[in-house]
Amino acid sequence: MNKQDLVAEVAQRTGLSMVAAGKVVDAVFREMRERLAAGEKVDLFGFGSLTVVARAARMGRNPRTGARLDIPATNSVRFSAAKSVKEALGGTRKSALAGDPVNRAPGLSGKPVTPAPGLPGDPITSAPGTGGGRTGGTRRRER
Numbered sequence: 001m002n003k004q005d006l007v008a009e010v011a012q013r014t015g016l017s018m019v020a021a022g023k024v025v026d027a028v029f030r031e032m033r034e035r036l037a038a039g040e041k042v043d044l045f046g047f048g049s050l051t052v053v054a055r056a057a058r059m060g061r062n063p064r065t066g067a068r069l070d071i072p073a074t075n076s077v078r079f080s081a082a083k084s085v086k087e088a089l090g091g092t093r094k095s096a097l098a099g100d101p102v103n104r105a106p107g108l109s110g111k112p113v114t115p116a117p118g119l120p121g122d123p124i125t126s127a128p129g130t131g132g133g134r135t136g137g138t139r140r141r142e143r
Contacts (some may be wrong), residue, residue, distance in 0.1 A: 036077060048081040 001009075003025065011021035032042050032050065042050040057073040081089075 044082075046082055046084050048079055048085055051078050051080070052076070053078045 007018060007022045007025050010016065010025060011018050014021065016024065035042050036050060036052055039052055041052075044050075052075050055074050055076055058071050060069050060071045061067065062069060
């Protein structure tokens with residue numbers, strides 16, 4: 001869905017003309033942009049919230065040349081979906097897997113998760129240098 005599709009949907013659902021619906025959509029986006037620029041949180045009940053987050057300056061690398069470069073501090077917008085939106089998209093991980101004992105995600109039962117030990121004789125977990133465990137070596141991808 002793009003802005004034009006949104007305007008058309010608003011016009012159809014409200015009975016407004018396309019021009020009037022376009023003005024409404026523009027006004028909503030303008031107001032949200034101004035509030036975020038002022039550092040305010042925008043809460044849209046039943047949909048989600050938009051907040052401004054500061055990203056610290058950091059050192060990066062050009063992947064092609066390997067040269068170091070400074071990445072300046074910036075502000076970004078973070079969206080957090082409301083519970084009703086998450087459920088409409090297929091549920092949260094906890095609610096989607098709660099009734100299924102076979103596919104239950106680790107840690108959702110409230111019990112601590114312990115890692116399974118490697119099986120003796122298993123070539124993946126017992127061979128040295130295969131990266132099969134936390135202390136195993138890492139394999140480099142051939143070029």
